Every structure is written in structure tokens, then in C-alpha cells.
Amino acid sequence: MEKLKVAVLFGGCSSEYSVSLVSGTSVLRNLNKDKYDISMIGITKQGDFYLYNGELDAIEKDDWQHDDKCQKITFSTNRSDHGFIIIDTNTLVKIDIAFPVLHGRNGEDGRLQGLFELAGIPFVGCDMSASLICMDKYLAHELAALKGITVPKAYTFSNYEKKEDIKEKLKDLPYPMFVKPLKAGSSYGISKVNNEDELDKAIDFAFKYDQKIIIEENIDGFEVGCAIMGNGNDLIIGEVDEIEIHTDFYNFEEKYTALSSKIILPARLSDTEKENIKKTALTIYKSLGCKGVSRVDMFYTKDKKIVFNEVNTMPGFTSHSRYPSMLKAIGYDFSAVLDNLIQLGVKNEQD
Numbered sequence: 001m002e003k004l005k006v007a008v009l010f011g012g013c014s015s016e017y018s019v020s021l022v023s024g025t026s027v028l029r030n031l032n033k034d035k036y037d038i039s040m041i042g043i044t045k046q047g048d049f050y051l052y053n054g055e056l057d058a059i060e061k062d063d064w065q066h067d068d069k070c071q072k073i074t075f076s077t078n079r080s081d082h083g084f085i086i087i088d089t090n091t092l093v094k095i096d097i098a099f100p101v102l103h104g105r106n107g108e109d110g111r112l113q114g115l116f117e118l119a120g121i122p123f124v125g126c127d128m129s130a131s132l133i134c135m136d137k138y139l140a141h142e143l144a145a146l147k148g149i150t151v152p153k154a155y156t157f158s159n160y161e162k163k164e165d166i167k168e169k170l171k172d173l174p175y176p177m178f179v180k181p182l183k184a185g186s187s188y189g190i191s192k193v194n195n196e197d198e199l200d201k202a203i204d205f206a207f208k209y210d211q212k213i214i215i216e217e218n219i220d221g222f223e224v225g226c227a228i229m230g231n232g233n234d235l236i237i238g239e240v241d242e243i244e245i246h247t248d249f250y251n252f253e254e255k256y257t258a259l260s261s262k263i264i265l266p267a268r269l270s271d272t273e274k275e276n277i278k279k280t281a282l283t284i285y286k287s288l289g290c291k292g293v294s295r296v297d298m299f300y301t302k303d304k305k306i307v308f309n310e311v312n313t314m315p316g317f318t319s320h321s322r323y324p325s326m327l328k329a330i331g332y333d334f335s336a337v338l339d340n341l342i343q344l345g346v347k348n349e350q351d
Contacts, residue, residue, distance in 0.1 A: 154216035238326030
């Protein structure tokens with residue numbers, strides 16, 4: 001049986017470049033080499049694409065960009081080509097599917113997905129529109145709210161607006177509140193603001209990561225997550241987890257070092273509570289048009305309300321990351337998850 005030709009993309013012109021290197025390395029290590037003919041595509045912080053032919057360890061260490069191991073490439077937008085071109089030799093390399101293990105801007109926000117859709121190349125994960133919607137925290141909340149999902153009260157602002165005007169609009173939002181880039185992941189640029197004296201610094205910090213920010217109310221509860229895999233109504237739902245934190249919020253440092261936080265799987269909730277969380281996650285997943293892979297993050301309050309936080313359309317993909325762990329808890333090992341996602345991507349293109 002001929003191997004499926006899979007292009008795995010890592011890196012990216014994004015603040016989450018380093019996170020992608022870790023996820024991408026993990027995916028590459030766990031893909032079945034007997035099933036797949038794998039092309040490793042690295043994207044630099046500057047946005048250049050390279051076919052990488054070196055060792056996997058060098059990717060995770062960010063030591064992969066060497067001339068003797070890399071060839072500059074570009075994806076062809078000609079649908080008949082169905083692949084990428086090695087620029088120096090003008091060689092076309094056909095692929096069956098792309099697996100963009102990219103996080104944040106220029107990888108998870110619909111731009112790359114739009115390129116693959118234009119080129120007619122199947123890919124793993126949400127399509128362009130769902131990726132764009134989920135990356136925009138405010139838009140995702142607004143659409144989910146139309147389906148009856150509870151969302152935090154929030155306002156959005158652009159970087160040309162005066163801070164005095166921003167503060168005026170926030171008068172009905174009590175402290176503490178959260179200031180976030182509108183389109184960023186991995187908790188980059190996020191601050192919990194406890195009083196007005198802290199607001200200016202938090203606004204400036206968020207604007208470093210995006211030209212638009214969202215400022216939303218604090219939800220008094222803890223974060224729960226739900227992994228979903230599948231297309232349409234044929235969906236697999238992982239076990240619900242919860243995050244126990246001892247800091248102001250689940251920030252970047254805690255996500256990737258777990259100095260004082262802890263992921264608890266399964267969540268310490270009743271079966272009924274977990275089923276309600278899964279149903280809410282499913283409603284969010286479907287209402288935002290997600291396909292293939294997404295992790296839906298929510299807050300669970302003391303009065304047992306479920307409040308939508310965000311959807312991560314390309315969650316962390318190490319073997320111990322939350323998304324694979326939630327699916328492992330229901331019987332899918334990491335390699336099986338990757339196999340399923342690739343098959344879903346192929347099937348989605350055929351449909």
C-alpha cells in the first residue's frame with residue numbers, strides 16, 4: 001500500500017513560534033513512518049518556508065535553520081500541482097495532506113488555511129472561516145451567545161483609541177478585569193487588572209501583540225476544557241479536565257512550566273456536571289464551524305454555570321498536552337489521535 005504523503009509544518013511568523021517547535025517535534029516523533037511519507041516544513045520567525053532534512057532534536061532546540069539541512073520552498077497555488085516547489089531546483093513535491101502544527105497568528109488564524117484551500121490541498125484542522133472566527137475572541141463569543149451560550153461581558157478596542165475613551169467605556173465593568181490581545185494564544189499579552197492604576201500598563205502590554213484588544217469581566221470560577229475530534233455530527237469527545245491554579249490566572253509561564261498549576265484529569269466534578277460541560281463544548285464547536293480538531297475552554301463557576309472562554313483550533317500537541325491527554329483518557333493513544341486527524345482532513349476534502 002502506497003504511503004500517504006504528509007507535510008508537517010512547524011515554527012511560524014508568530015509570537016508562538018517556540019511553542020510550535022515543541023508541538024511539531026512531538027507530532028513528527030509520533031507519526032507512523034510505515035504509513036506516512038513525511039515532509040518536514042519549517043517556517044522561520046520571518047515567515048520563510050523551508051523543507052527541512054535534519055534531525056528532530058534540532059527542531060525542538062530551534063537549531064534547524066542550517067543551509068545544509070534546508071531548502072527554500074513555496075506552496076503552489078495551482079490546484080493541479082497539489083504540493084510545494086523547491087525553489088533552487090524548481091522541483092515540485094506533491095503531497096496528499098498538510099498538517100500545520102502552528103499556533104497563533106499566521107498559522108492558526110485562517111491565513112494558512114486559506115492558502116491550502118486556494119491550492120486545493122487537504123489539511124488537518126479547522127477551515128479558514130472557523131480558524132478566523134475562533135482566533136477572534138470577541139467574534140467567537142458573539143456567535144456562541146446566539147446559541148444560548150453564556151459568555152463574559154466584554155469590550156473591544158483598537159490601538160488608535162485614546163486611553164481616556166477606553167476607560168470611560170469600561171465604567172460598568174467591575175474590577176478585577178482581564179485585558180487581552182484580541183487574536184493571540186498561549187496567554188501572550190494577557191493581564192489581570194485589579195484596579196485602574198494597573199490598567200494603562202495592561203493595555204500597552206496587550207497592544208504589543210495585536211492592534212486590537214478585548215477587555216472582559218473576571219469570571220469567578222475555574223477553567224475546564226474539552227477535547228473534540230471530528231467533522232459534522234461524527235464527533236469524538238474527550239474526558240473533561242480542570243486547571244487548578246495558585247496564581248492570578250493560567251498565564252504563559254504556568255502553561256509551559258506548571259510551577260504552581262496542575263491539570264486534573266478527569267475533572268473533579270460529577271458525571272452530570274461533566275456531561276453538561278461536554279454538551280456546551282459541542283454546541284460551541286458546531287456553532288463556530290469547527291472541524292477536525294479543537295479544544296474548547298470554559299469556566300465553571302461556584303453556582304455551576306458554564307461560561308465560554310475560548311476555542312483553541314490547534315492546541316498543544318506534545319504527548320502530555322491537554323488535548324491528547326483528554327483523548328487518551330477515553331482510549332485514544334497519541335498515534336491514534338494523529339491518524340484520526342489526518343484521515344479527517346483527507347475525508348473533509350473529499351466531502
